[in-house]
Amino acid sequence: MDLGRGETLASAMKHERRWKPHLRGSGSNSSSSSSLLNITAGGGRAPLIMCFISCLAWLYVVGRLWQDAENRMLLSNLLHKSYGQRPKVLSLDEKLLGCKGLGKRIVDAEMDLTLAKSQGYLWPKPSSSEKKFLAVVGVYTGFGSRLTRKVFRGSWMPRGDALRKLEEKGVIIRFVIGRSPNRGDSLDRAIDEENRQTNDFLILGSHEEAADELSKKAKFFFSSAVETWDAEFYVKVDDNISIDVDGLIEILQSHRDKNSTYLGCMKSGSVINELGKQWYEPDWWKFGDEKMYFRHAASSLIIVSKNLASYINVNSASLKSFAHDDVSVGSWMIGLEVTHVDDNRLCCAGTRQERVCSLA
Numbered sequence: 309m310d311l312g313r314g315e316t317l318a319s320a321m322k323h324e325r326r327w328k329p330h331l332r333g334s335g336s337n338s339s340s341s342s343s344l345l346n347i348t349a350g351g352g353r354a355p356l357i358m359c360f361i362s363c364l365a366w367l368y369v370v371g372r373l374w375q376d377a378e379n380r381m382l383l384s385n386l387l388h389k390s391y392g393q394r395p396k397v398l399s400l401d402e403k404l405l406g407c408k409g410l411g412k413r414i415v416d417a418e419m420d421l422t423l424a425k426s427q428g429y430l431w432p433k434p435s436s437s438e439k440k441f442l443a444v445v446g447v448y449t450g451f452g453s454r455l456t457r458k459v460f461r462g463s464w465m466p467r468g469d470a471l472r473k474l475e476e477k478g479v480i481i482r483f484v485i486g487r488s489p490n491r492g493d494s495l496d497r498a499i500d501e502e503n504r505q506t507n508d509f510l511i512l513g514s515h516e517e518a519a520d521e522l523s524k525k526a527k528f529f530f531s532s533a534v535e536t537w538d539a540e541f542y543v544k545v546d547d548n549i550s551i552d553v554d555g556l557i558e559i560l561q562s563h564r565d566k567n568s569t570y571l572g573c574m575k576s577g578s579v580i581n582e583l584g585k586q587w588y589e590p591d592w593w594k595f596g597d598e599k600m601y602f603r604h605a606a607s608s609l610i611i612v613s614k615n616l617a618s619y620i621n622v623n624s625a626s627l628k629s630f631a632h633d634d635v636s637v638g639s640w641m642i643g644l645e646v647t648h649v650d651d652n653r654l655c656c657a658g659t660r661q662e663r664v665c666s667l668a
Contacts, residue, residue, distance in 0.1 A: 438538075439538070440478075440538050440539070440540075441475075441478045441479065441480055441537055441538065441539040441540070442477075442478035442479055442539065442540055442541065442557065442560055442561070442564075443478070443479050443480070443539055443540065443541040443542070443543055443556075443557070443560050443611075444479075444480045444482070444533045444536075444537045444539045444541075444542050444543065445479065445480065445481045445482070445543040445545055445551070445556075446482055446483075446484040446510060446529050446533060446542070446543065446544055446545065447460065447465070447481065447482070447483050447484060447545045447546075447547055448484050448485075448522075448525070448529075448544070448545065448546055448547050449483045449484065449485050449547050450485065450517060450547075451485070451488070451495045451498070451499070451517065453547055454498075454502070456547055456668075457483060457502075457547075459668070460483075460547070460668075461506070461508075463550060463668075464550045464551050464552070464553060465481055465508075465551075466481070466553075467506065467508065471508060474553070477557075478539075478557075479553065479557060480537055480539065481508070481553075482508055482509060482510040483508055483509050483510070484509075484510045484512065484525070484529050484544075485499060485509060485510075485511060485512065485517055486511075486512045486513075486515030486516055486517035486518075486521070486525060486528070487511070487512070487513060487514075487515065487516060487517060488516075488517065489516050489517075489518065499511065510529070510532060510533065510536070512525070512528040512529065512532055514528060515528040522632070522633045523629035523630060523631065523632065523633045523635075523636040524629055525633065526544065526610075526620075526629075526633045526636060526637055527620060527624045527627065527629070528624075529542075529544060530542055530544075530612065530617045530620045530621065531617075531620060531621035531624055533617065534614065534617040534618055534620075534621050535621065538614075539614060540560070540564060540613065540614055541560050541563075541569075541571075541611055541612070541613055541614070542611070542612055542613075542614070542617045543556070543609070543610070543611045544609070544610040544611075544633075544637075545608070545609055545665075546607060546608045546609075547668075548608075548667060548668050549608050549609070549656045549665045549666060549667055549668055550665065550666050550667075550668045551664060551665050552663075552664040552665070555653065555663075555664035556664045556665075559571070559651060559653060559654070559664060560611070563613075563649065566613070566647060567613065567615060567647075568613060568615055568616055568644065568645055568646045568647055569611075569612070569613040569616075569646075569647050569649060570605065570611070570612055570613075570616060570641050570646045570647065570648050570649065571605065571610075571611035571612075571649040571651060571654065572604075572605020572606060572609055572610050572611060572649075572650070572651070572654050573605060573606040573608070573609065573650070573651070573652070573654045573655035573656070574603050574604065574605055574606075574648060574650035575601075575603070575604065575605075575606050576600060576601045576602060576603050576604070577600070577601050578599060578600060578601075579592045579595045579599040579600065579601055580592070581593075581599060587631075587632065588631065589630065589631045589632070589635075590631060591630055591631070601635060601638075602638060602639070602642060603638065603648060603650075604634055604635055604637065604638025604639075604641075605634060605637065605638065605654075606634055606655065606656075607632065607633055607634035608656045608665065609654050609656060609665055610633075610634060610637055611654075612637070616641070616644075616646065619640075619644070620640060623640075627640050
């Protein structure tokens with residue numbers, strides 16, 4: 309029994325010794341497997357992180373592409389709208405049509421202003437003088453007429469104290485001139501200097517002095533004179549005649565009690581319709597088939613009463629100017645209740661012959 313029991317114990321120990329290396333190998337293999345699992349687990353997170361970063365990059369790229377697509381659409385719409393609004397290349401006819409349209413709007417505005425004045429919404433400037441005068445005589449002159457003005461001041465036109473005494477009798481005499489096309493140049497400065505020395509100019513600041521602007525000069529003269537002096541008559545005189553001032557005063561005093569008086573050496577005549585000829589009238593076709601002027605005072609000496617001068621001032625924007633100033637003034641009188649006075653003494657001939665004016 310004891311021996312069997314010993315064999316059994318020995319065999320058991322041998323059996324144990326046989327399995328221990330195996331168990332040690334199994335432990336080593338277990339440890340290796342555990343390390344392998346750890347390595348596998350650690351290596352599996354890296355691809356996940358890379359995958360996540362790739363997803364973020366893909367989302368970023370897609371977002372930018374989407375934003376760029378929206379920007380391109382917005383830019384395309386703006387370009388399309390800008391293309392539709394780009395400035396049009398105008399032809400010459402279209403430019404001329406635009407200028408005509410602008411001219412029509414200016415004329416309409418002038419007509420509205422004239423209508424407002426005539427209805428009392430706008431009043432002309434009152435005369436700046438407190439004294440009532442018999443007449444204001446405006447002698448047309450130009451930039452090159454300095455010597456002529458000297459002759460006038462030494463003959464029929466008084467100067468200095470004599471001019472002031474004549475004003476006390478109720479007659480104002482002034483040389484009438486506009487401004488140079490080149491405002492403020494030597495021509496304007498020479499007139500200003502001469503006026504400082506003589507004080508006998510009526511300078512029309514809004515009028516451009518030129519040979520082809522005489523008709524407009526009549527508007528500016530009567531308007532400026534009626535705004536500056538309160539007189540019963542306003543007289544336009546050319547610078548190539550001499551005036552008997554006492555005789556002129558006598559004629560004017562004989563018409564003081566009349567209203568709407570238009571005085572002068574009345575005439576008419578044929579309208580010149582041939583371009584290049586003296587006294588050519590561009591608007592000749594407006595004078596009918598006979599091509600004859602209406603009755604009007606000759607240009608050398610034109611006289612209108614105060615209410616007619618005020619009428620010219622109020623309606624100057626819409627009054628038509630013809631090629632010649634005397635025809636223009638005569639046309640402004642048509643249609644009004646005007647008394648035309650034809651006085652032979654106002655016809656300026658080569659000699660006096662009981663006339664108040666003569667060629668200088």
